Amino acid sequence: MNKKEGFKSGFVSIIGRPNVGKSTLLNRIVGQKVAIMSDVPQTTRNKIQGVVTSDDSQIVFIDTPGIHKPQTRLNDFMLKSAYSTFNEVDLVLFMVNATEKRGAGDNFILEKLKNLRTPKFLIINKIDQIKPEELLKIIMDYTSDNEFNEVIPISAIQGNNVDEMMVTIKKYMPEGPQFYPDDQVTDHPEYFVVSEFIREKILQLTKEEVPHSVAVVVESMQRNEDDKVHVHATIIVDRASQKGIIIGKGGKMLKEIGVRSRRDIEAMLGDKIYLELWVKVQKDWRDKQSYLQDYGYRQKDYD
Numbered sequence: 001m002n003k004k005e006g007f008k009s010g011f012v013s014i015i016g017r018p019n020v021g022k023s024t025l026l027n028r029i030v031g032q033k034v035a036i037m038s039d040v041p042q043t044t045r046n047k048i049q050g051v052v053t054s055d056d057s058q059i060v061f062i063d064t065p066g067i068h069k070p071q072t073r074l075n076d077f078m079l080k081s082a083y084s085t086f087n088e089v090d091l092v093l094f095m096v097n098a099t100e101k102r103g104a105g106d107n108f109i110l111e112k113l114k115n116l117r118t119p120k121f122l123i124i125n126k127i128d129q130i131k132p133e134e135l136l137k138i139i140m141d142y143t144s145d146n147e148f149n150e151v152i153p154i155s156a157i158q159g160n161n162v163d164e165m166m167v168t169i170k171k172y173m174p175e176g177p178q179f180y181p182d183d184q185v186t187d188h189p190e191y192f193v194v195s196e197f198i199r200e201k202i203l204q205l206t207k208e209e210v211p212h213s214v215a216v217v218v219e220s221m222q223r224n225e226d227d228k229v230h231v232h233a234t235i236i237v238d239r240a241s242q243k244g245i246i247i248g249k250g251g252k253m254l255k256e257i258g259v260r261s262r263r264d265i266e267a268m269l270g271d272k273i274y275l276e277l278w279v280k281v282q283k284d285w286r287d288k289q290s291y292l293q294d295y296g297y298r299q300k301d302y303d
C-alpha cells in the first residue's frame with residue numbers, strides 16, 4: 001500500500017466475444033499470480049482476474065461480464081454495469097480473434113466503445129494462425145470506422161508480442177498507489193473476509209461518521225514463532241478527519257475495532273491471532289475502491 005515515487009497503477013478491463021482468448025492471455029501475463037477468486041461466491045459486477053505487480057507498477061485486470069447482445073433484462077443490466085465500468089477503468093482492451101470475421105458481437109461492442117473517453121486498445125489475438133499479409137486487412141477492418149489508441153497483434157498462446165503489449169499498457173497507467181500486496185494470490189480468499197470483518201466493525205462503531213467508502217486491505221497474514229497468526233491490515237480513508245475518528249481519543253476507537261475484529265477472525269480461522277491495524281489517508285482511493293469491494297465476496301452478507 002505504499003505510494004512509491006513514480007509508481008504507476010491502474011485498472012484494465014478486457015472485453016471481447018467468447019473464445020477470443022481472454023483467459024489464455026490472462027494466464028500468460030499473470031502466470032502463477034493469477035488472482036481469480038473462482039472458489040468464492042461471486043455476485044460481482046467486475047471480477048478481478050489478475051494482478052500484475054512489478055517494482056514500478058501494478059496493473060489490475062478485470063473481467064467484464066455479459067458483453068453480448070442483451071436478450072434478457074439480466075443481460076441488459078449486466079451490460080449497463082459493464083459500460084459504466086469502462087468509464088471507471090484506466091484502459092479498455094478490446095480483444096478480437098484474427099481467425100474469425102468481424103461479426104455482430106464485435107460491432108455491438110464497438111458501438112458501445114465509440115464515445116468512450118477511456119483509452120482503448122485493439123488487441124488482435126491468434127496471429128499465429130494467420131499469414132502475416134492478412135494482418136493488415138484485419139487491422140483495416142476494425143480501425144476504418146473506429147479509433148484506438150493502440151493496435152496490438154498478439155498470440156496469447158505462443159506469447160508473441162505479449163511483453164511489448166504489457167510495456168504499452170504500462171505507459172497508459174496513471175501514477176498511483178499499489179492497491180494489493182505483492183503476494184496477492186488466488187489461494188488467500190481469507191484476506192478478503194478478514195478485511196470485511198474489520199470494515200464491518202469500523203462501520204458499526206463509528207456509525208455515520210466514517211463513510212462506507214472506507215477500505216481495509218490485509219497486507220499480510222503469517223504465523224509467527226509465538227504460534228499466533230499475525231494479521232497486518234491497513235484501514236484507508238479519504239480524509240485526515242476520518243483518520244482521527246477511527247483512531248479515537250488516545251487510540252480507544254482503534255483498539256475497540258481491533259478487539260471486536262479479532263474475535264470474529266479467530267472464530268473464522270479457528271486460530272489465535274495478533275492483529276495489527278494501521279490507518280492511512282489516501283485521497284485517490286475512493287474511486288478505485290469499488291473494484292476492491294467486488295473482489296470476491298458477497299456484499300450483502302456483511303451489510
Ligand SMILES: Nc1nc2c(ncn2[C@@H]2O[C@H](COP(=O)(O)OP(=O)(O)OP(=O)(O)O)[C@@H](O)[C@H]2O)c(=O)[nH]1
Nearest residue numbers: 018019020021022023024125126129155156157158
Ligand atoms: N491458435 C491460438 N489459439 C488461441 C490463442 N489464444 C487462445 N487460443 C485458444 O482459443 C480458445 C479460447 O481461449 P480462451 O482463453 O478460453 O478464450 P476466452 O476469451 O477466455 O473465452 P470465454 O471464457 O468463452 O470468454 C482456446 O482453445 C485457446 O487455446 C492464440 O493466441 N492462438
